[in-house]
Amino acid sequence: MGERKVLNKYFPPDFDPAWVPKGKRSKVMNIRMMLPFSVQCKTCGEFMYAGKKFNSRCEIVEGDTYLGLRKYRFYVKCSVCCAEIAFKTDPQKADYELEAGATRNFESWKLNRKQEEEAAKAREDEDKDSIKALENRALDSKIEMDILDALDEIKAINQRHRKVDPLHSLLLRDKERAAAAAAAAG
Template identity: 50%
Template sequence: PAKIPKLKLPKDRQYVVRLMAPFNMRCKTCGEYIYKGKKFNARKETVQNEVYLGLPIFRFYIKCTRCLAEITFKTDPENTDYTMEHGATRNFQAEKLLEEEEKRMQKEREEEELNNPMKVLENRTKDSKLEMEVLENLQELKELNQRQANVDFEAMLKQYKEYEEEQKRKEQE
């Protein structure tokens, strides 16, 4: 076996893999919606000359379920997501927009705090008030759970048996 020469495989070799659509998309040729989680037999290849922090980037080729047009997308390890290349358009994602909005708000707040020292104090007081409210709500929930946890199941069973016996006596009379 050591004397047998190794097979020289090309670097851009494609493998057939079974994968699920990572996001909702719409085919550009026929308009078919392809939902997240739809299973495909896809071709997978490593993208040449594209690496992010030593991680290889993969490209996937799938076919539309209606018109068999080719749709391609790549992995995006920088954002832990996928990027659409061609063949389809990615549908609206509320989670991504919400995340971007939160980042923008945080950035604005940090810029305000850098320019205005009074704003830093105001934000700290707001944060501490919010934290106090959260702690109070948590304490109330703990107390409520404690009250509900004091149920004596033995007494309940005993009371139920007495009730059944009373019902039997009434039936016999």
């Protein structure tokens, strides 16, 4: 009787894998994935939140790379109206870029990151101007002095707390209770 679970196939000694034609494979992959950001469908207005699972189609974006990294495009369908929503990876920003079918909802962390980048760029531009650079250094030294003063205050408070001995406090409390009991009795 033949083996039920065949793990190996017989290959004749004269077998050459180059003779086997390469199988045709679709360039589009079907992937079960979660939506990486919250969107609103342009067709029906449905909100779809980050983490909602979809069966998506994934393809490699031709001719679009970043530092040798390939970009991928994903197609998902709206859960209400089945309109197609397309977005692609953006390795430069470590994020995704919405292309069609929906609008991306506001994300506060994105705004904070943008403001930090703008502040850093403005600071860099100011450093090129010698007067502004001098003002910035004075401001930095003032901030550093304020931080050191606050640190000294914290150290002083900690030093005061270190001087308090809990055992000594218990002994004083016991003496006060004994004195109060003696005064009440006598």
